[in-house]
Amino acid sequence: MAGKERQRLDKVLAHLGYGSRREIKKMVKAERVIVNGAVVRDPELHVFPWQDRIEVDGEPIHYREYIYLMMNKPQGVLSATEDAAGKVVVDLLRPEHKAFAPFPVGRLDKDTEGLLLLTNDGQLAHRLLAPKKHVPKRYYARVKGVVTDEDKGAFQAGITLDDGYRTLPAELTILHAGPVSEVELVIYEGKFHQVKRMFAARGKTVTYLKRLAMGALVLDEKLAPGEYRELTADELASLGAVQVS
Numbered sequence: 740m741a742g743k744e745r746q747r748l749d750k751v752l753a754h755l756g757y758g759s760r761r762e763i764k765k766m767v768k769a770e771r772v773i774v775n776g777a778v779v780r781d782p783e784l785h786v787f788p789w790q791d792r793i794e795v796d797g798e799p800i801h802y803r804e805y806i807y808l809m810m811n812k813p814q815g816v817l818s819a820t821e822d823a824a825g826k827v828v829v830d831l832l833r834p835e836h837k838a839f840a841p842f843p844v845g846r847l848d849k850d851t852e853g854l855l856l857l858t859n860d861g862q863l864a865h866r867l868l869a870p871k872k873h874v875p876k877r878y879y880a881r882v883k884g885v886v887t888d889e890d891k892g893a894f895q896a897g898i899t900l901d902d903g904y905r906t907l908p909a910e911l912t913i914l915h916a917g918p919v920s921e922v923e924l925v926i927y928e929g930k931f932h933q934v935k936r937m938f939a940a941r942g943k944t945v946t947y948l949k950r951l952a953m954g955a956l957v958l959d960e961k962l963a964p965g966e967y968r969e970l971t972a973d974e975l976a977s978l979g980a981v982q983v984s
């Protein structure tokens with residue numbers, strides 16, 4: 740739904756996840772919907788969703804065209820909108836958010852946790868994923884084997900992956916070096932299994948991977964795996980997106 744023109748009330752409410760058009764018709768009949776102080780009789784009434792005061796069951800609606808969700812993706816769930824066999828991140832959303840048909844911006848492996856942005860704003864997704872933009876992605880990883888300053892130098896120089904692709908310089912911070920090391924890694928691209936394959940090229944295995952940040956967006960550590968919330972206005976602005984509502 741684009742623009743600021745008048746729209747049918749039932750379509751507006753359906754877009755926001757209040758139910759099907761049939762269900763909304765029933766809600767209107769039951770006098771549960773009020774526009775600018777007057778009980779609505781016609782579900783097809785044309786309204787200005789951005790300006791009119793629309794209430795359902797006494798609560799004002801929060802009209803918006805796009806939705807932007809920050810999720811702490813749990814392990815065992817696919818970064819997809821649907822999958823015949825497995826559970827997908829969209830399955831974790833509440834109906835009022837699912838109604839916007841959001842999709843994940845980029846992919847995390849099934850066993851990777853952490854920051855996943857879901858939106859129905861295709862332009863923003865495109866900007867964040869465009870390879871030429873080199874949007875930084877920061878990961879925390881546990882790695883089997885002692886991660887060394889040599890690894891750090893190799894990552895900085897660029898790693899040749901198993902398919903011959905040479906990665907862009909990446910910044911490795913060693914948090915703890917030991918039989919199981921802990922690191923943070925910032926990469927500026929998003930090749931398939933990139934972090935795992937970069938360590939594999941150094942003879943090491945990533946045993947746990949969590950994305951902490953993407954561009955200016957930092958994972959809210961208050962979100963437990965599987966939880967999500969809408970982005971704040973500041974977070975949206977930092978991504979160059981503005982929610983008009």
Ligand code: URA
Binds near residue numbers: 848851935936
């Ligand atoms: N790199 C990986 O290997 N896996 C991910 O999920 C993300 C980056």
